[in-house]
Amino acid sequence: MPGLWMGGHEFRGRSGRLEFAVVHDEFDVVQSLLRLPGYGPDPGVEHHVWPIPDGPLDGTQLAGVIRLARAANEALDDGRRVLVRCYHGYNRSGLVIAHALAQRGDSADQAIQLIRARRSAWALHNELFVEYLRAGLTTVRLLEELAE
Secondary structure, three states: OOEEEEEEOEEOOOOOOOOOOOOOOOOEEEEEEOOOOOOOOOOEEEEOOOOOOOOOOHHHHHHHHHHHHHHHHHHOOOOOOEEEOOOOOOOHHHHHHHHHHHHHOOOOHHHHHHHHHOOOOOOOOOOOHHHHHOOOHHHHHHHHHHHH
């Protein structure tokens, strides 16, 4: 989707070595699902931080993912550039992006397929997150809160 980016804090450069993905002002909105000091963004860039594990999420964590997806869509509707990032840029960021796409009308499977085609076949390899998306995050959140 134009204006929507998915990434991580580190990547393999052309040399094959790990390099840092430091964000400056390339984006209008940055959403970090993991915060590492020194990775940006620059002051003045809207930055949402919602640390979550790459594993089972509770109702509060799921509510945050839903809010981030909504905020990403609102920014996109305003013509702003959005980066959603986690450590490697595959699972946690994929969960937010896929939910944002679902909020825009894609099915869970369409969103997952698009992310894997555009980002990496390795994206959303966390099967629990795939199950969450297929069930619907709002439903999963309600079930998690009932279980708590």
